Amino acid sequence: MIQIESIHKSFEGKEVLKGISSTFENGITNLIIGQSGSGKTVLMKCIVGLLLPEEGHILYDGRDFVSMKKKERKLLRREMGMIFQSAALFDSMSVLENVMFPLDMFSGYTYRDRVRRAQFCLDRVNLIDAQDKYPGEISGGMQKRVAIARAIALNPKYLFCDEPNSGLDPKTSLVIDDLIHSITEEYNMTTIINTHDMNSVMGIGDKISFIFEGHKEWEGTKNDVFTSTNERLNNFIFASDLLRKVKDVEVGNIEG
Amino acid sequence: MFITKSINTFGSYLMLMGKVFARPERMRSFFKQYTKEMSQLGVDSIGIVLLISFFIGAVICIQIKLNIQTPWMPRFVTGYTTREIMLLEFSSSIMCLILAGKVGSNIASELGTMRVTQQIDALEIMGVNSANFLILPKIAALVTMIPFLVTFSIAAGIIGAYATGWFANVINPEDLTYGLQYSFTEWFVWCGIIKSLFFAFIIASVSSFYGYTVEGGSIEVGKSSTNAVVHSSILILFSDLILTQLLTE
Ligand SMILES: Nc1ncnc2c1ncn2[C@@H]1O[C@H](COP(=O)(O)OP(=O)(O)OP(=O)(O)O)[C@@H](O)[C@H]1O
Numbered sequence A: 001m002i003q004i005e006s007i008h009k010s011f012e013g014k015e016v017l018k019g020i021s022s023t024f025e026n027g028i029t030n031l032i033i034g035q036s037g038s039g040k041t042v043l044m045k046c047i048v049g050l051l052l053p054e055e056g057h058i059l060y061d062g063r064d065f066v067s068m069k070k071k072e073r074k075l076l077r078r079e080m081g082m083i084f085q086s087a088a089l090f091d092s093m094s095v096l097e098n099v100m101f102p103l104d105m106f107s108g109y110t111y112r113d114r115v116r117r118a119q120f121c122l123d124r125v126n127l128i129d130a131q132d133k134y135p136g137e138i139s140g141g142m143q144k145r146v147a148i149a150r151a152i153a154l155n156p157k158y159l160f161c162d163e164p165n166s167g168l169d170p171k172t173s174l175v176i177d178d179l180i181h182s183i184t185e186e187y188n189m190t191t192i193i194n195t196h197d198m199n200s201v202m203g204i205g206d207k208i209s210f211i212f213e214g215h216k217e218w219e220g221t222k223n224d225v226f227t228s229t230n231e232r233l234n235n236f237i238f239a240s241d242l243l244r245k246v247k248d249v250e251v252g253n254i255e256g
Numbered sequence B: 001m002f003i004t005k006s007i008n009t010f011g012s013y014l015m016l017m018g019k020v021f022a023r024p025e026r027m028r029s030f031f032k033q034y035t036k037e038m039s040q041l042g043v044d045s046i047g048i049v050l051l052i053s054f055f056i057g058a059v060i061c062i063q064i065k066l067n068i069q070t071p072w073m074p075r076f077v078t079g080y081t082t083r084e085i086m087l088l089e090f091s092s093s094i095m096c097l098i099l100a101g102k103v104g105s106n107i108a109s110e111l112g113t114m115r116v117t118q119q120i121d122a123l124e125i126m127g128v129n130s131a132n133f134l135i136l137p138k139i140a141a142l143v144t145m146i147p148f149l150v151t152f153s154i155a156a157g158i159i160g161a162y163a164t165g166w167f168a169n170v171i172n173p174e175d176l177t178y179g180l181q182y183s184f185t186e187w188f189v190w191c192g193i194i195k196s197l198f199f200a201f202i203i204a205s206v207s208s209f210y211g212y213t214v215e216g217g218s219i220e221v222g223k224s225s226t227n228a229v230v231h232s233s234i235l236i237l238f239s240d241l242i243l244t245q246l247l248t249e
């Protein structure tokens, strides 16, 4: 479980995060949604410690990340896995070496065990056949899956995904979403996902936080989305005609 | 304005170096990176070093023989001058300037690309000290390899000088041998090597700094690689001035 309390962050006097508080439970997929530029990536970078917030607390199962000593923070980092918007695989290493990298650095396993563990993770994302390829030789969707395998190699407690399915076709997006969702349940991880993909919202939105211009505008589950009367949320989610029609049908189902 | 900016840059450079010089997380991965960088930065530069030094050695010999030496000068002049130019300046300073172009841009663009594609962030998230993991092997590898490159450069320059005698009859090889051995000071070889160690450190650390601190996209990566070459060249020339004073006083 991760709790954040009144996170503030500004860049050169421009306030990007204006005091965001929320709780992200384990075993479910927590979504952060919001328009482009609303501050989702900045919020996630603050949570994982790539950016330092000016104010606020970030509690990892009660452990305060912001005021933590450098050494403790480093140890906590080993419990985190992150999937970046651009996959961020190391180009100089093969797929297998990428997944093995965190194991090489931090596990005490023997070489054979590390290979076995990496292959297990690659198998989990159905990419065992691509283990000898290099990141430049595989498709974007496959890169994302390798990134997932690398992120789960050390059995993290916390998984962060920044727009895991940006730039992917709807079908591949579903595969990635399902993968993240099932891994989260399987290992009881605390998973936070940034997205503006409505399929993800409807599919794996166990809990959704809607960020609007740097503050939390709304919070709820994917079912609450349909009955919400929050105007900004409705304008954001049901922006297209198609989705407005879907909403009418869903609301009819719920009421009927 | 310019001064505050320079002081700022120098401060961030020092802070980065503070992160770089730490005990590596895993010695095994450090040595793996170290050997990889030795091959990429050092061994892959041998070709260009030999090529350029060979031609410069030959050209210096021809220039001096044809344009400077006159019949009433002693016969050692050409060999002696060629040797001293190679030892004192070319094989250390000028060669490092050339390497600043080749190796510096390589380092800066590699690290810059890793930065903008979030590979460095990915390392940080895992709890790896990315500056230490990426930069220390580069600095160590270039500093290890540079004495070899200097030595190769000196040798190639001398072979270049002989080539003008053997193939073009510019100079009599016996005169050249006599000149090359005339009043030889071993210390000058060490001077070249000592200077080159400093230059190697400058090239690797300054280029890493510009690459590692890129913000933005491909345009910034390009700029950082230019900055890396320009600034390491300037620093090499400047420190050459100081080191030459100190070492040959
Ligand atoms: N390093 C930075 N320096 C200055 N401003 C920044 C920086 N990073 C982000 N910002 C600003 O913060 C705001 C929020 O950016 P952020 O990347 O969090 O948006 P986002 O919600 O992730 O958008 P998207 O959905 O397009 O990824 C933007 O206005 C951006 O200009």
Ligand SMILES: [Mg+2]
Residues within 6 Å of the ligand: A040, A041, A042, A162, A163
């Ligand atoms: Mg973003």
